[in-house]
Amino acid sequence: MENQQDKKSQIIRSGLELINEHGFHGCPISQVAKKAGVAAGTIYTYFESKEEMIQGIFQDVIQKQHREVTSKDDPNLPFKERFFSFWDNLLEFYSENPDIQGFLEQFLKSPYNSEELQAKHPEWFQWTQNFYLDGIKEGAIKDLNPIILKILVNESAQSLAKVKKNFAQKLERNQVDLSSYPYLIWDAIKAN
Amino acid sequence: MENQQDKKSQIIRSGLELINEHGFHGCPISQVAKKAGVAAGTIYTYFESKEEMIQGIFQDVIQKQHREVTSKDDPNLPFKERFFSFWDNLLEFYSENPDIQGFLEQFLKSPYNSEELQAKHPEWFQWTQNFYLDGIKEGAIKDLNPIILKILVNESAQSLAKVKKNFAQKLERNQVDLSSYPYLIWDAIKAN
């Protein structure tokens, strides 16, 4: 039923909001339920436990990110253009979905995250891997293990998104212009 | 009394261990006390609440990091050398203190962290700021707002330390050599 999907989505949305705002501490099942407009017990028809709910949220969020970012990539463009487009798309995605950004920020650094869990989402991992392999084949970027490139670029994007969201005042006060950031990253990975 | 300082240190050490291993969830006061070899109530002679304890741990950890890293810096060397030395020192510090690395990783991304709290530790902030200003004055790195440089370098160091600690197996399996990482970062910030 679409009604059922709606409920599950509502629960995920509530969890995202609460975790972004108050961290894992501040998202008791009771509140998730309240915000989602369902009873506490209902959550257990969609998830076996709170832990599974949080992992379900991660799954949902990674899929969304994958869909959003890959759909906007054009493999026929020169890699440099693809890179800057990738960067912009990722940051736009985070800026339009601050709850997702906040959730990922905390989840990825938490003990919830693990090698095994990441291995459950091969699409995103594979796609980024191939993305950088394309760049290497084209001779546009350094011939390094794509895992290193992935770490550098994706973690930097996360860092920048975090800073933009959480330290807005400080940036304003110090008149920091972050637009140069992707160029720095490009300088790091481009072939020399 | 030195005995009192010992107890406080023990409490901090226990908190660090538990948070690194199980996250903020997995460090109830009862366990912190047990691991530190004190009674639960004792913690409240050193900290007013659990929240203050965690912020106290942060304070302690930032001071240690500041002392460790700055003491090994030689401002008379060319900036390029200072940069690679800074990088090595920071990563060595994290690798020798995995509890600190794990704590910072989670704390910095958690709602515990805030602009106000960071402002309470101006030594570290000031020092890194001046470090990059030195590099700019020398003409060794790009003339950017030092805040951007700090974000890029420090967050990258955090990322690398995290990956080294948490994804050891994956790196092994894929024969990833991370030694090129600081050179990528240098390419990102060096003057062109």
Place this chain on the structure above:
DNA sequence: ATAGAGTGAATGAACGTTCAATCATAATCA
């Protein structure tokens, strides 16, 4: 009539915090 989604009060475990009692040490006095 049936099946399954939805409910929310009930449950018991776990948590942070408190505090009366205990202990160790230092200070004071005879």
Place this chain on the structure above:
DNA sequence: TGATTATGATTGAACGTTCATTCACTCTAT
């Protein structure tokens, strides 16, 4: 010196709260 008192750290059982989870029941759609 030895006895007595004062000080403040330390203890851990007890308290009140909050939490995840359960389940007997109701509702809804077929």
